[in-house]
Amino acid sequence: MAEIKTQRLDGYRRLIEIARDLASTLDLDILLERIVRAAAEVSGSEAASILLYDNLTRQLYFQVATNLDEPTMRGLVVPLEGSIAGWIVINRKSVRIVNAQEDPRFFGTVDQLTGRPTQSLLGVPLITKNKVVGVLEALNKEHGKFTEGDESMLSVLGAQAAVAIENARLFQQSDLISEFVHELRTPLASLSTATYLLLRPEMSREQQEQIIHNIYNETLRLNSLASSFLDLARLESGRVQFHKASFNVADLLFECKDIMNSKAEEEKIQIHIEAPDGLPAFEADRDKIKQVVLNLLSNAIKYNRPNGSVTLAAEAGENEFCISVQDTGVGIPEDAMSHLFEKFYRVRETEGKAIGTGLGLSICKQIVQGHGGRMEVKSKMGVGTSFCVYLPRSGKTMPRL
């Protein structure tokens, strides 16, 4: 008895440490990882996972788990009716289950995807300010069954986790929205100046045409800012599910070339493709990878020089695929390299050269990381730049860098 009490006391001490740890991060990804690790630890289970609940769409999304293949699972919609997690959300109650396979509410898809059967399960709702934000589940108790003590430990952790998740989400949204609003100011200011000038009687026909042309360009920019912003906000919230399918990378590169060819011709830029025969099929979300290649190709054209060229190449290594986009453009200054993937960042020296939002590379990074891959850049001023995208073959996860 005394031993159990000491164990519990140690457990609660550990919870206090964890609470401090959770409160100290506002990065949602890092936070969720820490919560699941802590949940597996305090409940003595093999694995733990988090599902987040979206009040607006009334949907539950699988987010992270300790030892599962995260990119495949992330964003997977788990039905509210017909899943244990859904039951927890609707009833706002914890559950302790000895054999999940025999429970009629059990949603088997997660098990099928991971190939790891769930036996015992302990789930608690994540509630803050009377709102359910998600569900925390501990899976497969290592020794024996989940106890009442485990349930109360996980509930305490859940309460702390819910507050921390809410804070991180608010921070993320306010951060992104305030940056977006800031970015809106410049085009709005130039639109307002342009319309004011158009109304001036002394403007010549030629000047008016020039102003209308500027207005048109600014609205184009606002339009792409809005759609890129939405893309990024969705990707950052972790609600995008990647639909993986097998496809031919060389075909994808030719398709991207076709889409961008007229733009390249306008700038007198040649696009070459280097893809060896017999490249193995690649498994990923084709549309999203196409978005990455198009973004990189568009940059390679925009920041190139007249009569320059772009080489799109694909290669298959033992464990990963590499897609590279190499240009003969202006290059990127050394001090800008570490900021390239930041939201809204544009290199000052080349900002005036082409229209852009500074979100393209942030979107690419989110998509590539969502596939468990990474990106590398090499650049030499006046010579050119190459972006390489490394993606794991067979949908396996690579460690994040």
Ligand SMILES: Nc1ncnc2c1ncn2[C@@H]1O[C@H](COP(=O)(O)OP(=O)(O)OP(=O)(O)O)[C@@H](O)[C@H]1O
């Ligand atoms: N191939 C390249 N060569 C030189 N500079 C580049 C290259 N690719 C990107 N950059 C620099 O990095 C910045 C960020 O690129 P990113 O694709 O994120 O935004 P963008 O191209 O400005 O806008 P968008 O992609 O929304 O049109 C660019 O503004 C440019 O300064």
Ligand SMILES: [Mg+2]
């Ligand atoms: Mg771009």
